[in-house]
Amino acid sequence: MRPLVHRGVVKGSVEASTDPAAVTRHAWGELSRLLGLLAALVAVLCILVFVVVGHALRPTGQILAGINRLADGDLSCRLPRFHLSELQRISEVFNEMAERLQTTTQERAELARKLVDAQERERSHIARELHDDVAQRLTALTFLARSIKDGVGSSAPAVSAESTELVAMAASTMRSLRDTLTYLRPPEIDDLGLSISLQELVAGHKRQLQGRIDFMLQTDGILDTLPAETAAHIYRIIQEALNNAVRHAEARNVTVVLETTSEGPGGEIHLTVTDDGRGATPQDLRRSAAGVGLIGMRERVYALSGRMTTESSPATGFRLRISFPTRFEMRGVS
Ligand SMILES: Nc1ncnc2c1ncn2[C@@H]1O[C@H](COP(=O)(O)OP(=O)(O)O)[C@@H](O)[C@H]1O
Ligand SMILES: [Mg+2]
Structure with missing residues (x-):
């Protein structure tokens, strides 16, 4: 408050006072400018962090893709070199593991192949033995039974009946032997x-x-x-x-x-x-x-x-x- 003086006489006074609403409006104006700046800064920071983290973690996508390919059975899959030492270590371990898995799988396939080849050879051997030995003996047995039957004629009906039965038994054994041979013999796929x-x-x-x-x-x-x-x-x-x-x-x-x-x-x-x-x-x-x-x-x-x-x-x-x-x-x- 200031007095108004004219020729040494106080004629009045001037009073200046602040309007709280105006002060608040002013302060808010300043603050919102600052807040806007801050928000823009945070947004820029977020984008920066996103880009940097995304870039740093890009190899994990490659690692994940590699694991998926391995799980799908592609054992030839290998990971590249990475700059980050931890990721590079993961890549090395992954590649060693894939290499070992590939070798073991190939060895197992080769062993299995040898095993089934041996099995096939053994089957052929058994089939040959059955055909050349048992089948021939059965044929001989049938002839013998027939000749006994013819020899005794009607003089010994019991022996004749038994020889007929023997011929029938030999024939049915031969049929089942043929089925076994068909099962054992390698199929003629080539032809x-x-x-x-x-x-x-x-x-x-x-x-x-x-x-x-x-x-x-x-x-x-x-x-x-x-x-x-x-x-x-x-x-x-x-x-x-x-x-x-x-x-x-x-x-x-x-x-x-x-x-x-x-x-x-x-x-x-x-x-x-x-x-x-x-x-x-x-x-x-x-x-x-x-x-x-x-x-x-x-x-x-x-x-x-x-x-x-x-x-x-x-x-x-x-x-x-x-x-x-x-x-x-x-x-x-x-
Ligand atoms: N098609 C099928 N239906 C029902 N059970 C089956 C079938 N195939 C295999 N099995 C079962 O699996 C078992 C093993 O089969 P397998 O290894 O061929 O031996 P095996 O035929 O000599 O018994 C069989 O004993 C049977 O119980
Ligand atoms: Mg079976």
Whole structure:
């Protein structure tokens, strides 16, 4: 407050006072400018952090992609070098692991191949022995029985009846021996081709079961261009799967689908054998450790560098799924 003085006389006074609302408005104006600046700063910082962290973590995307490729069975996948030392260490460990996995898988495939080759040779040997020895003896036995029958004529009816029975027994033993030989002998896939060999296999089952089970075989033409060894493995796997469906499943329908797809570097072959039988419990499958069927199949699948899964439930029966690459590499085992 200031007095107004005119010629030494106080005439009045001037009073100045502040308006709180105006002060607040002014202060808020300043503050909002500052806040705007701060918000812009925070936004810039956020973008900066996002870009920097994104850049620093970009290798984790590559690591994740590598792990996924490995999980999908691409064992040739390797990670590049990274600048960050921790990530570089992860990359080294990953590459060592993939290398070891690739070697072990190749060795296992090679061993499985040798094992099934030995099995195939052994089967051929047994088939030859049965054919050259047992079958010849059976034929000789039949002739002997016939000659006894002819020799005694009607003078000894009891001996004659027994020799007739002997001939019949020898004939039925010969039939079952032929079935065993057909099972044991390597299929003539080289001459017939896989498709026809499989059709004959299915036709054989149909004949034996006289329509009690419906078999459906669906194959695709390219199969006849497969290497003989691969074709023999496929034949044996389907042979065992059909035997299992007949022996264990009590099924009405069995379907075999064999098709090629363009997945993977050189394409893949998919085999599915499905039946609508009673299915297998996990215990049944575990018990197969004592048997040879499913294990033999698995060895063949390893030899083909493939994958095998079984699905089973009482509602849907049993399904065997096998996939393997059309072309696969083999490396010697030292
Ligand atoms: N299609 C199927 N349906 C039901 N059970 C099956 C089928 N295939 C296999 N199994 C079960 O799995 C077991 C193992 O089969 P496998 O290894 O071929 O041996 P094996 O035929 O000599 O018993 C069989 O004993 C059976 O219990
Ligand atoms: Mg079996």
